[in-house]
Amino acid sequence: MIKALIARFRQGYRTMEFPSADIKLPARYLGLPKLKSLKLEAAAAACAYGAISAGANPALDLGRCVFCGACAQAAPEAVEFTQDYRLCASARQNLMITESDFKRAETLGADLRRIFGRSFRLRQVSAGGCAACEADCNVLQTIGWDLGRFGVQFVASPRHADGILVTGPVTRNMELALRKTYFAVSSPKVVIACGACAISGGPYAGHEECVGIPEDIPVDLYIPGCPPHPLTILDAILRLIGRIP
Amino acid sequence: MKIDHLSSFNFGAVDLDPALFLETAASRLAAGGRALAYFALPEGTAHRLVMAVGFDRESRVEVYSALFTGPLRALTPSFPQLHLFEREIWEQSGLKPEGHPWLKPIRFNTPGAVPGVADYFTVHGSQVHEVAVGPVHAGVIEPGHFRFQCHGERVFHLEIMLGYQHRGVEKRFIGGPDKRSLHYAETLAGDTTAGHAWAYCGAVEALSGVNVPPRAQALRGVMLELERLANHTGDLGALAGDVAYLPTASFCGRLRGDFLNMTALVCGNRFGRSMFKPGGAAFDLDDALLKELLLRLERTYRDVENAVSLLWDTGSVCDRFESTGTVSKEAAEGLGLVGPAARASGVGLDTRRNFPYGPYENFTLSVSGSGDVYSRAYVRWLEIQKSVELVRGWLENLPAGPVEAACGQLRPDSAAISLIEGWRGQICHFAVTGPDGKLRHYKVVDPSFHNWQGLAMALRGGEISDFPLCNKSFNLSYCGRDL
CATH class of the missing domain: 3.30.460.80 (NADH:ubiquinone oxidoreductase Nqo5 subunit)
Structure with a gap:
């Protein structure tokens, strides 16, 4: 017992302040991309995932981007990755990066904010993918991040949940389980698509083994990344429930 | 031959x-x-x-x-x-x-197959009952279906039916290498990015005949061992959590992140994405980064030592770990278990020693003999110490020179086997090229492919309430097995 107390003293208080201006990401971290030019031909050719379209409607689709940086390497004059980790969006089309400002996710309406704003429970559904998104959701439950202090919690049963957070491209083999989990959550409910896979199929887009989130499960929040940084996920969830203006 | x-x-x-x-x-x-x-x-x-x-x-x-x-x-x-x-x-x-005794689907990807619907092994008798769990589990965890045949608390048999994570990656290597191949390898199992990326690069490099420069080899070693450190530390914390010992659970949860952040310091991504490339490494380290990494390594290791040592000194922890989920050495060898799970049952197998590659030489492996949860936990601690020693050695004596060599065309009508010791155990990639020098077939064997049956054996004769603890002591990959 005394050893545990000494260890507790030694390990110290480690919960980070969030949101905070002091958050420092590694210099090589790739955050929100910025288009420096709309001549995207070279960048589009370098992208393996069809995330960049050149020509008539040049744009970078954050929902498809795996943040490998190949475009910025091939066309540094056109694409640049910033250190901004705040990447969420409320609508799929808002993930299309053009020259105009990136439109981050909006807070739920006043009615829903009243219900979810101070206590928000999520059932996570892992549906394909590589489990890295799951790992970065799990990390939010550790003392470094302490998701619970914001009133947000991952729960075991969909019956206890206010919404689902989906990761993975939704494999054919997980479609039914996802559907059942979603319909087991009582309304009103929220759906969060976390990671490139859940948003667009990501690296697995076009595989016949994957079906994507079905159309009758409407998505309220998109969190891009492969996987999204825990800061990105936390920022997105807090924005949704109105804890970050 | x-x-x-x-x-x-x-x-x-x-x-x-x-x-x-x-x-x-x-x-x-x-x-x-x-x-x-x-x-x-x-x-x-x-x-x-x-x-x-x-x-x-x-x-x-x-x-x-x-x-x-x-x-x-x-x-x-x-x-x-x-x-x-x-x-x-x-x-x-x-x-x-x-004559196969258990012939049933493993990924349910053939026409007409319904995931989880198969001819399950059942036990009949008075008061024998079946417990079915999944595919959606209680925690933030991958999907899988588990069926326990129980008598009261006692488990006669556990059958594990997976395939829910099957997203068809393996066959997408065929016709490559192309610009998506590497990322496919990196996401075969997200927490084993370095392991699988290295295995893929190894196969491609063998087929193209390129020699990876020593500096790149050492950097790859650093990434692979950081991955091992992060996962072993996280798992020791999770094991502590599963027996309700919160100090180590809390400390290790954070310390796992410190190792991931060291990985991100090298390549920008916490899982080591974009670091490996056929022919070498995509990022180099300058003196400032080397110093920073060494500093963080020592600081984090000291805290891990402090957090983990509490486990072995706490009676309530040892009582739950010892003699729980025992897999005998005979069973481990018979089932072909690999990695820490095998070494915890006394099997002296570690790719870094048995099939040395890259920067590994004269590696001495860590074996712990009793085959129970304690042993699977303790072997992780031994490996943490070893990994820190290796990373420190490479960072202090990083060979000079380039970090990349040009990787040319693949040799036609050839094959290559690439073996890497990932943190869960041996990763095997088997690549075959056709007459055009493109990949004609690609086979991935994740360590979990061997080890899931080990978990089923660990439960045999045990209590169903020990399942979470046994499961965490293996911590196997669903996506790595389902591909």
Whole structure:
């Protein structure tokens, strides 16, 4: 017992302040991309995932981007990755990066904010993918991040949940389980698509083994990344429930 | 024939006729061989069965193949380590292993297959009951279906039915390498990005004949060991959490992140994405980064030592860990377990020693003998110490020179086996090229493919309430197995 107390003293208080201006990401971290030019031909050719379209409607689709940086390497004059980790969006089309400002996710309406704003429970559904998104959701439950202090919690049963957070491209083999989990959550409910896979199929887009989130499960929040940084996920969830203006 | 691992070889040289193939495979496995890979390679309308047998003590890999058109005789009854391989062959090629005791789908990806619907093993009798769990589990965790045959709390048998994570990655390597191949490798199992990326690069490099510069080898070693450190530390914390010992659970949860952040310092991504590339490494370290990494390594290691040592000193923890979920050495060898799970049962197998690659030389492995949860936890602690020593050594004496060599075309009609010791155990990638020098077939064997049956065995005769603890002590990958 005394050893545990000494260890507790030694390990110290480690919960980070969030949101905070002091958050420092590694210099090589790739955050929100910025288009420096709309001549995207070279960048589009370098992208393996069809995330960049050149020509008539040049744009970078954050929902498809795996943040490998190949475009910025091939066309540094056109694409640049910033250190901004705040990447969420409320609508799929808002993930299309053009020259105009990136439109981050909006807070739920006043009615829903009243219900979810101070206590928000999520059932996570892992549906394909590589489990890295799951790992970065799990990390939010550790003392470094302490998701619970914001009133947000991952729960075991969909019956206890206010919404689902989906990761993975939704494999054919997980479609039914996802559907059942979603319909087991009582309304009103929220759906969060976390990671490139859940948003667009990501690296697995076009595989016949994957079906994507079905159309009758409407998505309220998109969190891009492969996987999204825990800061990105936390920022997105807090924005949704109105804890970050 | 004998081949050198990690190098490419002329694929035609290993051809046998079907009867001789099965006979040879059986005799080599009986002589102590371990199946590294066993799969069906399409050849016209027929299939060529390919088996790679590893002899760990002699650091030798043997490859045999034979063209099959009809059914084959199952070897599983004599060699349980083949049971999942033969089911996979049946599911992927339609070749039926006659006499297989558990012939059922493993990924449910054939027409008409419904995930989780199969002929389950059942136990009947007074008060015997079945508990079914999943595919959606209680925590933030991957999907899988588990069926326990129980009598009261006691588990007679556990059957694990997966396939929910099957997203069809393996066959997308065929026709490559292309610009998506590397990311496919990196996401075979997200928490094993360095392991699988290295295995993929190793196969491609062997086929193109490029020599990876020493500095890149050392940097790859740093990434692989950081991955091991992060996962082992996280798992020790989770094990503590599963027995309600919160100090270590809390400390290790944070410390795992510190290792991931060190990885991000090198390549920008916490999982090591974009670091590996065929021919070398994508990022180099300057003096400032080296210093920073060394500083963080020492600081984090001191805290890990402090957090983990509490486990071994706490009676309530040891009481729950000891004699729980025991897998005997015989069972571990029979099932072909790999990695820390095998070493915890006293099996002296570590790719870094048995089939040394890259920067590893004179590696001494860590074995702990009792086969229970305690042993699987303790072996992780031994490996943490070893990994820190390795990373420190490489960072302090990073070889000078370039971090990349040009990787050319792949040799046509050849094959290569690439073996890497990922944090869960041996990763095997088997690549075969066609006459055009493109990948004609690609086989991935994640360590979890071997080890899931070990978890089922660990539960046998145990209590169902020990399942979470046993599960965490293995912490296997669903996506790495389902591909």
